[in-house]
Amino acid sequence: MAVADLSTIPSAPVTSRGRKVVRRMLRNPLAIAGIVVLAIATAAAVFAPWLSPHEPTLTHLDRAFAPPGTAGHVLGSDDLGRDVLSRIMFGLRASLHVGLLAVATSLVVGVPLGLMAGYFRAIDALISRFTDLVLAFPFLILAVGLAAIRGASLGNAAIAIGIAQIPGVIRIVRSETLRLKSLDFVAAAIVDGAGDAWVLGRHILPNAASVIIVQATVAIPAAILGEAVLSFLGLGIQPPAPSLGTMLSDAQQFASRAPWAAVMPGVAIMLLTLAFNIVGDSLRDALDPKASRR
């Protein structure tokens, strides 16, 4: 933390750190584009039942393979005459659902473990054995195991992805905790007689929040890609419920006849993850301007 030049304090406008970060982000046109895409995608997903032009699972065999631009099917229709745009909107809903659920799972387990690993030397080794163990099972293998034991479903896909993301959360929170623990204000609190829980909850966790937020913005697109992969393989959301991954695996069968049915869902996934990655990158830069100027 930089030492403020005392003479500038009276004239400096009173702004919170959060507001400064937001202002810095809004100076980056790419970040604005990312935020806009995310806002549109979220709105499309949340309001899909009201906004979508058709029922996503409604089949119309007489309207099969309508190319994009056909009246009523802006992005075309698939082999069963289902509207691609409507299915993408509901697919985004599933993607965001799994993305948020998986990341929430990883944070709920990972943040406390990371805090403890960084703060209490005694259990650090134990927790690193745990992370080693989780790392040994790649997310797809975890999902395979979970699908074998509990059946393939959206929830199990989210759990598998979430578990696979726990080690990353632990590592980041642990190293931030180690850094914060060595700072004077924490030492002062400990000398003052503050208990471990108080120091962790009151001093370390709030200061680690920005690192955790950045980690989450990187983890959400990864989870969304993970869901698409699992649904593509049939290990995630079960048909006929629309998911961007199942749309792609369906479209694989008739891709040369109706390429749009294979192109559009992929573009939707790409735009969504690209927007998350851009916002994540620019958030990290805004939180730590020194790193980006390097």
Added chain:
Amino acid sequence: MKRYLLGRLWQSLVTLLLATIVVFLGVRALPGDPALALAGEDRDPESLRAIREQYGLDDSLLVQFWQFVSHAARGDLGSSIRTGESVVSMLSSALPVTIELSALAILVAAVLGVGAGVIAAVRRGRPAEWAANALALLGLSVPNFWLGLMAILYLSVALGLFPASGFVPFFSDPIGNLHHLVLPALILGTGLAAVIMRQTRSSMLDALSADYIRTAEAKGLPPRAVIGRHALRNSLIVVITIVGLQLGALISGAVVTERIFALPGFGKLTVDAVFQRDYPVIQAVVLVTATAYIVINLLVDLLYSVIDPRIRVRGEA
């Protein structure tokens, strides 16, 4: 050095033991009677008893675990419920395909990633850097199975440049083998290339502002020599690090890539096993993956300490 090696080896053994316990308990956590699950379609009481006998399902968990480990250690991973083929022989025909695919993908990723990373760092603030950064961001965001579909659709089916699917063994037809694997390896390598590019760029930027580089330049060494020597030295470490860190993603990616290109590898084995509820195969697949992950990461760490002694010192501290 010796202490570090022994410590690292011990850690790996503990993780391997824990992973084996997880896999073992996973099969026991199957809903209902594991004998029923292991029997598949065959519900005849006589064969159920045979399965109980074979897997020792009536023994205590500890005895069962010992049986499981000692069988696995002797290379006996059971046999497929569906075909009766031994799981080890299924693995030995599937694994070479996946290993070749992954090795080619790592090669592709290393060449593209290091190249783009060096360019981005050296051409700071010019269009080349911008383009390299944009490509990396795109590489991270594109779902690679979708990229595979698009490549099949537009490069294989429409233009006929590559075979859309299938596989020929390297030793029967090396050229045909590479021809079948080029596209899958490119697709599998893109995500890895993006991560390697970002890491190479930032480590090059650090290095270019380091004192010894300034000294080298001040001595009059041409920039090309400075960059070249440095890039070569560091890129190896970067690639090894990223491969170690991204190994899980690489394995997951290989499964999907094989599925798309219909390659008869580990991924196909895995996915087929899940849909056929072939529990002995699933169990073996999970165990083999975890073991491979642990062993490869151990090797990565050992390689590290050979290449860069500083890491060894940090590990001991």
